[in-house]
Amino acid sequence: MKDTCNASLLRQLPQVEEVLHESALTNLKGVSRTIVVNAVRNEIEKRRKAILDGDEADTGAASIAQAAAARTRALTTPSLKRIINATGVIIHTNLGRSALAPEAIEAVKDVIVGYSSLEYDTQHMARGSRHDHCEPLICALTGAEAAIAVNNNAAAVMMVLSVFAAGHETVVSRGEQVEIGGSFRIPDIMQQSGTHMVEVGMTNKTYLRDYEEALTDDTVMLFKAHPSNYLMTGFAELVSISELRSLADAHEAKTGNHVLIYEDQGSGAFLELSAFGNSAEPTVAQSLAAGADLVSFSGDKLLGGPQAGIIAGRADLIARLKASPLARVLRLDKMTLAALEATLRIYLDPDQALQRIPTVRMLVEDPECVRKRACALHDAIQTRIGSGKATLEVIPEISRAGGGALPMRDIGTHALQMRFIVGNAQDCWQFLAQSCPVSIVARIHEESVLFDARTILSKEEINVISLGVALYFDQLATSEGL
Numbered sequence: 319m320k321d322t323c324n325a326s327l328l329r330q331l332p333q334v335e336e337v338l339h340e341s342a343l344t345n346l347k348g349v350s351r352t353i354v355v356n357a358v359r360n361e362i363e364k365r366r367k368a369i370l371d372g373d374e375a376d377t378g379a380a381s382i383a384q385a386a387a388a389r390t391r392a393l394t395t396p397s398l399k400r401i402i403n404a405t406g407v408i409i410h411t412n413l414g415r416s417a418l419a420p421e422a423i424e425a426v427k428d429v430i431v432g433y434s435s436l437e438y439d440t441q442h443m444a445r446g447s448r449h450d451h452c453e454p455l456i457c458a459l460t461g462a463e464a465a466i467a468v469n470n471n472a473a474a475v476m477m478v479l480s481v482f483a484a485g486h487e488t489v490v491s492r493g494e495q496v497e498i499g500g501s502f503r504i505p506d507i508m509q510q511s512g513t514h515m516v517e518v519g520m521t522n523k524t525y526l527r528d529y530e531e532a533l534t535d536d537t538v539m540l541f542k543a544h545p546s547n548y549l550m551t552g553f554a555e556l557v558s559i560s561e562l563r564s565l566a567d568a569h570e571a572k573t574g575n576h577v578l579i580y581e582d583q584g585s586g587a588f589l590e591l592s593a594f595g596n597s598a599e600p601t602v603a604q605s606l607a608a609g610a611d612l613v614s615f616s617g618d619k620l621l622g623g624p625q626a627g628i629i630a631g632r633a634d635l636i637a638r639l640k641a642s643p644l645a646r647v648l649r650l651d652k653m654t655l656a657a658l659e660a661t662l663r664i665y666l667d668p669d670q671a672l673q674r675i676p677t678v679r680m681l682v683e684d685p686e687c688v689r690k691r692a693c694a695l696h697d698a699i700q701t702r703i704g705s706g707k708a709t710l711e712v713i714p715e716i717s718r719a720g721g722g723a724l725p726m727r728d729i730g731t732h733a734l735q736m737r738f739i740v741g742n743a744q745d746c747w748q749f750l751a752q753s754c755p756v757s758i759v760a761r762i763h764e765e766s767v768l769f770d771a772r773t774i775l776s777k778e779e780i781n782v783i784s785l786g787v788a789l790y791f792d793q794l795a796t797s798e799g800l
């Protein structure tokens with residue numbers, strides 16, 4: 319019986335041409351016919367298989383057209399796209415961390431429209447190295463003898479541990495056994511690298527003598543990790559780089575064993591931004607000057623550049639990293655190198671860095687300037703929506719650095735608060751992210767939507783947000799048949 323049912327269902331499956339005439343597909347605008355035809359074939363084939371497997375598939379042309387239209391839309395709509403960040407979290411990992419400086423954007427464009435000097439040295443008409451583009455700048459900015467940039471800081475940590483400490487002992491404080499988020503835990507990365515982790519001290523207190531007692535003939539590294547978004551205060555103590563330096567030097571004088579000091583700095587500040595107050599991060603230069611042999615940090619956190627991991631320090635050690643097979647595995651592409659080089663160059667003049675690198679500018683921008691932007695957003699929205707839909711008010715609020723940087727720092731800001739007379743906060747918040755031409759991610763607070771002006775980048779973004787809010791109330795009116 320089953321077989322005959324299958325046969326009649328199979329016969330009911332429509333021809334491709336018939337499905338193409340369905341309104342679900344004729345309504346699709348600006349999509350190539352080839353893509354639509356393929357989607358229809360695909361869907362018919364899927365249902366044929368289902369029927370052959372004994373399932374009751376819908377053989378209607380309208381149903382097939384709908385599924386094909388959904389598939390076409392999913393395939394032809396960009397997934398990775400621009401977003402307007404109105405959350406006030408400056409280094410927002412889920413939103414791509416750092417917006418690039420105009421110079422960095424230009425540099426990327428310049429190297430991708432054609433060929434580039436990625437590994438070609440036009441001075442000597444010979445093969446060059448991709449490491450040559452950023453290294454002199456990193457050295458000039460940090461005082462390091464040498465440097466290498468790789469895919470991200472997690473890769474940098476992995477590389478340093480693998481190259482210098484695999485099969486030997488690395489000493490790390492229990493106070494720095496942190497999880498940075500997204501499955502990056504110090505003990506896990508140590509295990510993956512093949513080093514033997516030797517934990518010292520207590521969660522809250524580690525003294526120099528704890529490191530001293532842990533040193534053996536097999537110790538090759540003292541590792542410090544910046545605790546990032548986790549901050550210990552009160553009855554807590556960690557050992558400084560300069561103390562570790564003295565210990566390593568004394569150990570070498572006594573035993574002849576050389577022990578490396580490596581700090582994973584996480585955010586990696588270049589500027590001593592006094593505006594950050596006493597919770598300021600140590601700079602890369604300070605750690606190197608204090609005696610770290612190697613320091614690594616992210617390219618897209620406090621630095622405000624592209625995703626990258628930078629390792630800076632002793633020339634002999636960096637040379638070994640460059641020669642490692644991992645340098646090839648973790649290497650940066652030309653777009654990232656172009657953006658990183660251009661970003662680093664801006665730091666040569668710290669005043670320029672404060673003005674031109676969006677992440678740095680947002681971190682130090684005066685709350686009064688932020689308030690002006692919040693007011694401009696207020697006016698733009700008010701003009702578009704008129705009265706009777708929502709009440710708008712500019713209020714003082716707190717922004718966060720994000721990205722594990724400056725966790726305790728409250729950054730005073732101003733936000734536009736929108737309370738609803740028609741519609742509601744949850745709906746509007748979702749509409750702005752899901753249904754606007756450019757997605758807008760705002761904050762939701764009690765029964766209101768908050769737009770933190772600190773992370774809103776331009777007049778154009780203000781305009782787009784006001785348009786999005788107006789669209790929200792328009793579709794509300796349409797859906798209620800007003």
Ligand SMILES: *Cc1c(COP(=O)(O)O)cnc(C)c1O
Nearest residue numbers: 470471472544546584585616722
């Ligand atoms: C963020 C962070 C990392 C990881 O850096 P990515 O560039 O995101 O790979 C590693 N260590 C610390 C201390 C961090 O803060």
